Amino acid sequence: MHIEQAGATASIAVFESPVISQDCAEALQSLGFNVTTLALNEDNVMGLMSTRPDYVLTINFNQYISEVCELLKIPYLAWVIDTPCYPIYDKAINHSHSFTFIYDAAVARRLRQSGVRQVYHLPVAANMARIGQFQYEHQDSSFENEISFVANLTRTEYRTAILPHLSAQTGGCCQRLIDSLDQPEGFLNLSAQLGDELLSAIKQESGYPLAGDHYLSVAEKLAYLLGREHSWRERIDIIQELEKRFSVVVYGNDEWQAQVSSYVGHADHFTQMPGIFQRSKINLNIIRSFVESGLPMRVFDVLSCGGFLVSNDKDDLHRLFTDGKDLVIYRDNQDLLDICAYYLEHDEERRSIAQHGRVTLEKNHTFVQRMTDMLTTVQSELRGEPGAFSRWYR
Structure with missing residues (x-):
């Protein structure tokens, strides 16, 4: 795939993460980008206002960086590699300059069904x-x-902050739901089984601040x-x-x-x-x-x-x-x-x-291939041509 570059050399700021940010940076350099790696802190996020790179990349979604990039009209690329990644459920994920790539296609598809347009499936990779x-x-x-x-x-939070305070009846209901996850497809239907009565009992008995988000219901949070x-x-x-x-x-x-x-x-x-x-x-x-x-x-x-x-x-x-x-x-x-x-x-x-x-x-499945897919998708969207949801899923 051909990656278009803004001017002679496109610039991209890559915010550091413990594992794969450096692999991404090396792949982007090999593709001809001018890469700057930055520690994830407030000074560097606000510094984007003066450096104004052509693109910004983070591992997992960061709503504050999304807000800054939206203000500056800089394409923000987030590669989500964790489950659950709670920040993706913030309304910032639907900003016009945010492009979110998620390693789990089911999560990406559900966000699309909720109205988030620029979200895609992208598996992780290896640096050979x-x-x-x-x-x-x-x-x-x-x-x-x-x-x-x-x-x-x-x-888990359930074990430390919720379970010790539950009644035998409520704890038994939760245990049966946990046991249902022994089945391969168990999690797909779990949130649908968490009715208002059970949610209310868990909140009241445990005092745990169980809350959802813009794109995440309380039942979905408890399912996690x-x-x-x-x-x-x-x-x-x-x-x-x-x-x-x-x-x-x-x-x-x-x-x-x-x-x-x-x-x-x-x-x-x-x-x-x-x-x-x-x-x-x-x-x-x-x-x-x-x-x-x-x-x-x-x-x-x-x-x-x-x-x-x-x-x-x-x-x-x-x-x-x-x-x-x-x-x-x-x-x-x-x-x-x-x-x-x-x-x-x-x-x-x-x-x-x-x-x-x-x-x-x-x-x-290399980082060069993943970065190519990511940038090609984003550039297609910027031209007004919808990018493919995934190479592997329609």
Whole structure:
């Protein structure tokens, strides 16, 4: 795709984030843009008024930057890579100069149905050049694991601020709804089951300030809180099941320590994770139940390192990759146990899938490709030609 540039060299301000902003900046530089990276603070946001770049990019949506860019008539590009990302439900997302790209197509589509026009689906990606420069010590065996899981375990607002105050009846209703998320499509219908009576009881009994937003109902907000609680429990249950049969290593925050015996500590995204992904026989991916169709960075990070990935099912896995060729999808806990047992005994088949997954990633899912798609869509909109919602969804 051809990206038009404003003048000799178009300028873009990229606000820093902990993970992928630098990958985006490098991709934009390779595409010929004059890139300035900025710390996300009030001085730099207000400084846009004097520097006036041609474009502004953030990871996740920032309503204050949206307001400034609307005032200055500068195209604001937000790439949303988290669920839930509550700022996207602010009315600022519908500003005429805001263009929001969301990794989960279901969330993007629902916002469009609510009247937000310039919102699109864009999966995350991998920086193959950065991964290619990574070197690990061949004699270091600390990353040579049978099964690895790299993820944080976050104690939820429901568990800490709501559940302790609920009556047995209200808590039981919530528990049944949480249990319903064991079904693959459970979250899709969850908010519809949260009637006014239950919402009122939860508010009154817990005192929790449960509130929605311009594009987010109170029921949808509570659905996210219950979904996060389900995912907290699901991750613990799966790891405990795996520990009974296999050698498992869990990396993440210290919330894991009281829950599983296989926790070994934090792993740095840039310096340690590539070695873990490369040298683990099986890399596990447990996508949270409240993520409807999108894929987290872990999928792309593992495959970019040539790691073998086993993941639970989400729609984008089938649209972006091929089950059994690029990675392996499990359907339930028993299926996961069977898959792990099989591939720990079939080294060549496992390595072949990992290699094929890396090739697919390098061919179709790089930051250069994502930045090209993003800028092409925005420039189409600026010419008055509606940009495509997604490469992968109509």
